[in-house]
Amino acid sequence: MSRTTPPRPVNIEALFPKLGAFRGTTTRLHPRPGRPDAAASSVGGPMLWPADEPWPVCTEPHKRSSGYRIADVRRERQVLADAWARDRPTDEERDLLKELGRRHRQREIADTDPIPLVGLAQLYRRDVPGLPPGPDGCDLLQVFWCPFEAHGPTRYGLAPHVRWRRSDQVTVPLDTPPQPALVGFKGSIAEPCVCTPKWSRPTRTRTRSRPGCGGGSTPGRTWKHAGRNGAARTKNHPPTTTTCRFPKGSASADSPPGARPTPRQ
Numbered sequence: 001m002s003r004t005t006p007p008r009p010v011n012i013e014a015l016f017p018k019l020g021a022f023r024g025t026t027t028r029l030h031p032r033p034g035r036p037d038a039a040a041s042s043v044g045g046p047m048l049w050p051a052d053e054p055w056p057v058c059t060e061p062h063k064r065s066s067g068y069r070i071a072d073v074r075r076e077r078q079v080l081a082d083a084w085a086r087d088r089p090t091d092e093e094r095d096l097l098k099e100l101g102r103r104h105r106q107r108e109i110a111d112t113d114p115i116p117l118v119g120l121a122q123l124y125r126r127d128v129p130g131l132p133p134g135p136d137g138c139d140l141l142q143v144f145w146c147p148f149e150a151h152g153p154t155r156y157g158l159a160p161h162v163r164w165r166r167s168d169q170v171t172v173p174l175d176t177p178p179q180p181a182l183v184g185f186k187g188s189i190a191e192p193c194v195c196t197p198k199w200s201r202p203t204r205t206r207t208r209s210r211p212g213c214g215g216g217s218t219p220g221r222t223w224k225h226a227g228r229n230g231a232a233r234t235k236n237h238p239p240t241t242t243t244c245r246f247p248k249g250s251a252s253a254d255s256p257p258g259a260r261p262t263p264r265q
Contacts, residue, residue: 025130026200029123031193038173041127041197044190047119047142048167049174056161057114062150065109067182068101073189076100106181116178117144117161118188124167129199134164147183158188 013020029043036042038049049055079097083089089097109115122142125131134141144161151159183189 027128027130027197028200029128030196030198032196033191034194036192036194038122041123041195043121043193043195044119045122045192045194047122047144047177048140048165048170049142049177050170051172051174053174055174055178056117056144056163058117058146058148058159059112059114060146060151060159061112062148062155063111064113064115064148064150064180064182064184065107065111066103066105067148067184068186069104069181070179070183070189072100073183073186074191076186077191104182109181115146115148115180118147118180118183118190119143119177120145120160120190123195127195128197136166138164138166140165140167145188147180147185147188149185158185 013023029041031043034042036045038046076097079093079100080089083093120143122140123131125133125139125141131141133139142163142165144163146159146161149156149158151157
């Protein structure tokens with residue numbers, strides 16, 4: 001399904017001409033649930049990765065022995081989606097959701113053990129208008145992150161990891177990437193989504209990034225790649241950033257689709 005950005009109801013720059021100085025170029029990715037492969041730009045889809053290259057890992061010391069199983073996270077979402085498509089969860093489904101939603105502990109995992117990063121998104125330059133070329137002619141931008149909220153100055157952030165590569169140099173791709181045994185934040189696991197990039201020219205004075213985008217299939221979430229006048233830069237590279245907008249928290253078995261989730265504590 002083609003996705004477009006609707007026209008603005010008013011010409012804001014005609015009303016406030018000084019805002020024209022803040023105009024930039026943005027590509028809205030419009031991710032929607034699908035089955036992308038490694039040859040496509042996607043959110044939460046398979047990453048094009050060489051079989052002979054080590055998968056990126058997180059080595060920063062933090063607690064990582066307690067969390068959720070990735071299979072349980074995905075199964076929980078599917079059970080909720082099926083239940084609310086009918087009416088509401090049955091008693092059996094509520095029992096299953098309670099089991100799927102519980103945290104697990106693997107005491108043998110030390111705080112310094114390397115854990116595989118989670119693939120968040122990959123963008124091919126051919127698919128994203130305005131995405132600048134990477135170093136040495138790289139045409140594929142890949143974003144990973146650690147699935148534990150234990151990074152940054154507050155020690156409650158997710159640590160992104162950005163890689164550029166030339167897709168034509170990947171001759172033998174990795175079939176099954178490693179996965180962490182547990183994840184600390186369910187929203188760090190993005191559902192596979194195909195992208196329908198559309199170019200727009202918004203007026204903005206501030207760009208923010210939040211973790212957890214793509215952690216479900218909520219249509220209201222918006223993913224954007226900011227080009228000129230973007231807020232962040234990769235090393236030795238023009239400004240690029242990925243931003244999103246979504247309500248805090250996550251839906252529960254008692255919340256119908258579209259209901260405002262309760263904030264995470």
